[in-house]
Each structure stands twice: as C-alpha cells, then as structure tokens.
Amino acid sequence: MWFLVRRGVRAHRGSMMATALVLLLAGALVSMTGWLLVAGLSAGPDDTRGTELVALSTSFAGTALSLVVLVVAATVTLALRQRRRELALLRAVGATGRQVRRLVNGEVLSLTLGAAPVGALLGIALAWLLRPVLEDAGFAVPQVDPLLAPLPVLGATLLLVPTGLVAARLAARESLRLSPTAAVGGSRVESREVGRVRRVSALVLALGGLVVACSPLFVPGSMGAATAATSAFLLVAAAALAGPVLVAWTFDRVARVSNGGGRSATTRLALANVRGFSRRLTTVVVPLALMLAIGTVQTSVNDAVTRAADQQLTEAIGADLVVTGPAGLTRADVATIGALDGVAVTPLSAVPAEVRTESDDTFGEGLSWETTGMRVVPAATGPDVLDPGMVDGSLSDLARPGTVAVSTDARFELGVRLGGTVTWRHAGAVHTSRVVAVYERGLALGPLLASDEALRDTGVQGVTDSLLVTTPSPGAVVGALSGTGLVAQGVDAYVQAVADAAAASSRLSSVLVLLLLSFAGIGAANAVVLATSGRRDELLLLRRTGATRRQLLVTTFTEALVTGASAWTIGVLAVLPAVIGATVGLLGPALPAIDLTTTGLLTVAVLAIPVVCTLATVARAQRADSLAGGRDDS
C-alpha cells in the first residue's frame, strides 16, 4: 500500500501542500498556546506570573483548539473529496474498504507528522515574538522548564493526528458506503443526503448552542458571557453537519423562483452548481463562517463586558468626585483632602491576591490559584458613597476580622456561599476568610471586597489607588488639588478614564484575536482554492460546451458571491444568540453589543476571500489550459 501512498502524495501535491500549510499553521497555533501554558506552569505555584499566564493560555486555548479542529477537518475533507473518483476506482479494481482507509490514513498521517512538528516549532518562535505584547499587557513570561519544553510540540502533534484521521475516515466513508459502480458514477455528482447520525448530531449541537447562548441568564458576569461566546462554535459546527441539507433546501427554493424570472444563463448555472455541489459549498463556507463568528463574538462580547463594567461602576459610585494619582495616594494625601472644608473621603485600596479555585491539585498547583484583585473599602462606607449592590449581607459585616465579601460572579466560580470560606494568598502567605456578604457589581469592583478591619489579623495592607470624595462644592476640591499631581474628576469622567486604561491594555487581546482570524482566513482561502482547482474538468467542459471566458468568470464570480453570502449568513446567525445572550445577561434588555467596525471589516473579508481566490484560481487554470494546447478556443 505504501507505493500507492507515495504516488498519491506526489500526484496530488497541490492539495497536499494546501493541507500541509493548514496543518503547519494549526501546529503553530496549538504549540504557541501550549508554550504559554507550559511557561506558566514552569514558574511554580508561588509565582504570580505563572498563574496569570496559565489563566490567559487556558482561556485562549478553548477558542484556538475549537478553531483548529474545525479548519483542519474542513481542509482534509475537501482535499479528499477531490479524490473520491480515484478512491472509487481503486475499489472497483479490487481494493477493500480497509485498504482504502489505510491508504487515506497513511497519506494524512505522513502529512500531519511532517507538518505539525515543524508548525509546532514555529509556534514556539511565535510565543517568543509575543513576549513584548504580553509584557505590555502586564504579563511576564517565565523561563520554561527544559523538561516541559517538548510538551507543546507533542501536544500539537497529538491533537492534529486524530483530528486529521477522523476527518479522513469520514471523507473516505462517503466513497466506501456505496457500491463501487455507484461510487465511480457518484463521484461526479454529490449526494445531498445527510445520514441520520449526522442530522441528529447537527440538531443536538444546534440546541446545545442555543442553550449555551442563554448561559449569561444563569451564570453571572464575564464567565457567563465567555460561556455564551462558545455557542457560536457549536452553531457553526451544527451548520457544518447539516450544511448540505440547508444549502440544497435554500437553493431549491431560489431555483424554483428563478425558473419563473428571466435570469441569465450564468446566474442559472451558478445556482445549479451551488445546489448540485452543496457538500463542496458547505466545506468552503465553514472556515469563512468561523472567521466571521470568532471575530464578531470575541469583540462583541468584550464590548458587552466593558459596557457592563462601565455601567456598574457608574451605578456603584455615589460620591461627587473621585481623586486618583499617578502613583496612588499616600496617607498624607488622604488626610489633606479629608481636612478640606465640608469634605468626606472614602479611600479605596487594592491588594493583589490569588484565590484558590480548586479543592485538589489534580492538574498541578499552578492551575489551583487564580490571580485576582481584592478591593479594600472602609466597612462603614454607606451605599450613598459606594454601592456594591449587595444581594446578601452588607458592607458593615466586613468590620469583623477574617471576613470577606464576594461578587455573584465569584460566588458562582468559586462555588462558595454565605458563611463559607475563601482561601487566598498574598505575598506568599495563605489566608482564609469567611464570606459575610455577596454583591452584584463584580465587573466594576472585582471579585473580592474586604476592609482594613477584616484584614487586620493578616497584616495585609492595600495601596490606596482612589479616593471617593463627597462634597457640596466639587469645584473647590478640584481647585485645591491643582498643582499637586492628583486628579479629581466627576464620576462619568472617572469611568471614562478607567475604560480608556482598560482599552490600552487590550492590545494583547486584539493580537490574539488577530492570530485566530489570520489562521481562519488562511484556512478559508485555502479551502476556496482547493474547491475551485478541483473543478478544472468541469470548467473545461463548460468551455467546450460553449461558455465564453467571460461567462465562466461571471458564473464562478456569482458562485463565489453566493458562497460568501452563505458564510456571512451562517456566521451572523451563529453569533447572534451569543451576542444577544451576553448583552441581556450583562446589560439587561438592550441593543445587542455588536462591534460594527470589526463586523464590517469581517463582512468585507468573508465576501472578498471567496471572490478573489476563486477568480484567481479560475484565471490561472484557464491560462494553463490555453497554454497546454489552445483548448481555450476549442
């Protein structure tokens, strides 16, 4: 069989190269994520830098791995679909089903084992290049333990090999299920039937996606929003499974309408092709829809979280002014401002802390602690000055030593309840505090609230970063602070300043999303080129039947536009439940928080990629055909 594998790889080097490119990039993406995770774990359990990096890489891994699996599966499927006739012929000549599977597995395995490790090494280089961006965002990358260094490469290979093999097996199954003669005949036309298992899986995924999209209604805060974001993947996966049926159903109706109208030959031909090759179209549509879904959902959910945080902060602060300084405020600053006539001050401090999230260390000590912040407020603060939105207990309960208040998000995430305990650590010392209150404005104030009195026994002291000022004459306070380096501003201006600072540190998030989008975009372009180059014979036949060069270009252009529009529709439909769920969960009934700039740019990309790649491939094929023997004018 190996001679067939070798010959197959050589004969189909175009599609093999395309598949290898996607496998290489997938290896890079997985390995880069793995490297960041390994770096985090290498830092050891007592190093805050490690836990921060572990949290970042695990949250990025969820999206990256889903994307990698879907794009790799789509590429392998498309590359093998072009060879259905060859596989059917082999069966007709005497290859058993097992032999065909071994042939296909052999090819995919050779490609993956060749491309994935190389990609994985590139991924490590990429992680290295990412260091400045990580450092800008406040992350520091620790030295990787040499013992753990091979893990990202191994992990990338171990993920990509089974993904490729499963996709190859499913693609080969199409040819193997039919009799050899039906397979040889059927390889020219596609079956629009979708198996029962596939239909049921699509339905389960679609329903699962809708349920997950509703999670912000039950899971509070950013965690609920992040969970809702994953619904877009489930819905795109559902569309990938049910694609041929959806496409055929839609375009059967379009064709029925077009029969009545006087559409041009090229439009009719384009619609007939889309309808007849619904599987091919689906495989191209999936990476495009994913690209739109990832970009839109990430930016939109981030927007919703930011808007919710701003809203919560505005509602929480009842004071007239907020005073901040470039390096925080000293005790003297607080005393000076507090001494101004008619002024009441409430200092807010921050304590960097890590909170224990796991009850055991199954996955290593590094995964049990999550970096967070503890906000320290005077226990006597009234709700007119700072209102955390208490749902249980009150701020005055924090006057007792060893107590803490948790946000509703943290209560869910840590699995604690009123009267329970939270284990946290600061500067290497571990402390346990009893939960005496629960508040809902966690996006604005952070997950943990304590007071100086509550922290007295721990010896932990926060750094005052802002001062809430209540005064009948704000102008006088602002005037008094001029020239001191301190800034006093109204609540709205303060909220805006906080939002601006957060936006500056979101460069990392943008770079990571851009990496995902680049991978999805290259995967999509690759899929379009693969699908178009596999149609060379079909286009040549049309040319010989009488289609002019212009008609061919218009037909393929229309098809590409329909492909892009289908991908856009599926992408938008997949994203909407997530965005609506996140918006309603975080902001209540409000217009969905869609990042219009990103969505607009992605719309252009989703329409342009199929059009540009299709026309370039068709033009190249036509040029090659006419050079090969003047077929162009035959």
Place this chain on the structure above:
Amino acid sequence: MTTTTTRTDVSVQLTDVHKTYSGATDVHALRGVSISLPAGSLTAVMGQSGSGKSTLLNCAAGLDVPTSGRVVIGGQDLTGLSPDALTRFRRDRIGFVFQSYNLIGHLSVAENIALPVLLAGRVPDQRWQAQLLAALGLGGLEHRLPGHLSGGQAQRVAIARALFTRPDVVFADEPTGALDSRSGAQVLELLRDTAASLGQTVVLVTHDSRVAATAERVLFIADGVIADTLEAPTAERVTARMLDLGR
C-alpha cells in the same frame, strides 16, 4: 453468513435477480433475470439504453449487489458475502473492463495493470505482464501515464488489467464504445483471442451488432428482463432482433 461452493461447468449463473434503485420513484432496473453461461463461452448482452444491460453486468460481476436473487460465479455464491470478501473474490476471480477505461491517472501503465495483484499483496508476475503487454500491443508503454495514451491504448491497458489475475470470467461494459471502428475491432479481437487462449468466460455489453456477432450467443434485454436469446448470431440477425425489440 453461509457461502456455498460447487464444482460445475457453468461459469456464470444468475437466478431470479432483481435490482431496484430506491428514490423519489423506485427504478426497477432488473426484474427477475435468470441466465446460465458455460465456462469458456463468449456472450454478448444487447438492449436499448436504460434496458438494464449495465446493471446486469455490474450485478453479475459483484460490483453491485442485487436487491434479491442469486449470483454464482465459478461455483462461488456471491449472495451474502461481506463487501470486503466480495472485493477479494472479484479481485482474484473476475476481470472487468469499463467503457471509460477507469485507469488511475498517476500510476504508470505497468502499475495500473498490476494493481489488482498489488492490492492482493502479491508480487506481480513480470513475465506474464510482459506477455500481456506484447499480446495487446503495449510493448514499450509500461512507464507511460494514462494521460499520455490514445483511447485505444488506454482501453487495451484496461483489458490487460482485467486479464492480469487470470480471472475465471471477464466482464466488459461496452469496451469499444469510446473507440473508432478500427481501434474497436482491434481491441475486441485482442480481448476475444486472449480470453480464448486462457479458457476464460467473457460477457460483454455492446450496442454494436457487428461486435455482438462475434459472440457465441447474444442475450437481448428489455425493461429489465431477458427478452430473447440468439445462438450463433450474425450481424444481420442481431440488427433484426434489435429492431423488433425497439418496436
């Protein structure tokens, strides 16, 4: 699963074979075909387009599975064989020549011919391959790819592939359909002579009365049933029967 093997002089036996293709409207391609072809015979199958000729050939050759009925080739009952067991049987005991050659484009002529043997995990008999290449006029073309062959050459490669495993029966579906009359006659003569020298049974589907006339008997098929049989046919008698069937 039970399979039966019996020694017999009958090479191909079909008993009440039905084949229905399910769909929006069921298509009954074969409606109870029973035939019995002696070993070493040459039989032509004729009929109008859509009469069920190719379906009959595919079912008899184990390329397609009948909806009901029994197919026995060289004493082996194909009914109930698993797909892989059927493939192995077909690979070793049956040769098939497709109208559209069906050669693997990236394998050389020699590799295409040896493919069934290679798939069986055996070492191809080089001397036998050289004999076949010479007999079919393909000497010197061993290393060419199918894309660089003429239609007649490609069909001769397909015939060599069908004969390479020394099968009991060779089925040919319009083997001369895509060739000009000269190449067609040449290919047919080669197929007939080579099969005769090996004592093989040949069943071929054709539209051409002159091709059918070279067979020992012609089976006429219409609407999925055997409508007539003609022994020791001549081109004129075959044409006359076909015209009768068309009325």
